[in-house]
Amino acid sequence: MIALLSRRPSLCLIATVPAMLLAQVPAPRDVVLNHVSVIDMAGRPLQRELRDAANRVVDPFRNGLWAAPPIYNTPITLMDLVIAASAMTLQQIKDPVPNVQSIPRGSVLGVGVSMAGGGAGDVIRLVITAPTGATFSDNPLTFTTTYRHSFWFWSSQLSPTPGVWTVSIFVNGVLVQSETVIAP
Numbered sequence: 444m445i446a447l448l449s450r451r452p453s454l455c456l457i458a459t460v461p462a463m464l465l466a467q468v469p470a471p472r473d474v475v476l477n478h479v480s481v482i483d484m485a486g487r488p489l490q491r492e493l494r495d496a497a498n499r500v501v502d503p504f505r506n507g508l509w510a511a512p513p514i515y516n517t518p519i520t521l522m523d524l525v526i527a528a529s530a531m532t533l534q535q536i537k538d539p540v541p542n543v544q545s546i547p548r549g550s551v552l553g554v555g556v557s558m559a560g561g562g563a564g565d566v567i568r569l570v571i572t573a574p575t576g577a578t579f580s581d582n583p584l585t586f587t588t589t590y591r592h593s594f595w596f597w598s599s600q601l602s603p604t605p606g607v608w609t610v611s612i613f614v615n616g617v618l619v620q621s622e623t624v625i626a627p
Contacts, residue, residue: 517560517591519567521619524612527553531596548626549603554610555596562589568613569597574606574626601626 495501526542527535531553539555546552554569563586571580580599601608604626611621 516562516589519561519565519586519614520559521556521612521614522559522592523557524610524620524622525553525555525557525596526610526622526624527555529553530598531555533594533596536594536596542622543624545625545627546601546608548605549601550626551598552601552608552610552624553596553598555594556612558590558593558595560590561586561593563587566613566615567595568616570609570611570613571599571601572609572611573602574604574608579608 523536523539524542525531525536525539527540528543528546528550530551533555535553536555536557552571554571556567556569558567565586566583567586568581568583570578570582573579579602580597582597584595606626608624608626609621610624612619
C-alpha cells in the first residue's frame with residue numbers, strides 16, 4: 444500500500460507500507476494537503492482529492508504534479524442506491540434518508556444511484572419490476588466519458604397495481620443491488 448502523507452503544506456511524503464520507505468517530493472506552494480491519498484496493492488487510488496488554499500480540487504494530472512501520470516481506469520462501482528416515494532433529486536442522493544419500504548399505489552417512485560469510476564461504454568441499468576413479475580420500466584444508461592464519481596436518477600409514475608415492486612440496478616449486465624417496495 445502506498446500513502447501520500449504530509450504534515451506541512453510545503454512537503455509531500457510518499458510512504459510505502461509496510462516497508463515505510465519515505466521519499467521527499469516538493470509540493471506546489473499553493474497546495475494545502477488536507478486529505479490522505481491511499482493507493483491499494485493494485486495501484487488503484489482509494490482517495491483522489493487534494494485541495495488548494497481556496498478549497499478547489501487540485502488535479503494531480505495537471506501542473507506537473509505527476510512526471511508520468513497513471514491511466515485513470517477505475518472500474519465502475521455502485522456506491523449507493525436511494526429509493527424515494529417522490530421524484531428523485533440530486534440532493535436526495537447526496538444526503539439520503541433510509542429507502543422507502545412502502546409507497547402509495549399509483550404514485551411516483553424516485554430512484555437515484557451514486558457511482559464510483561466508470562468509463563466510456565460502461566452501462567448502468569435500472570429495472571423496475573411490477574408485482575405481476577412483468578418489467579414495468581427498463582432504463583439503460585451508457586457512459587460516453589470517464590467519471591470519477593457520478594450521480595444518476597430516474598422518476599417513474601407507478602401503475603395502481605398493489606403488491607411488491609422490485610427496483611434492480613445492473614452494472615455492465617451484472618445485478619449489483621435489488622430492493623423491494625410495497626404498494627399496499
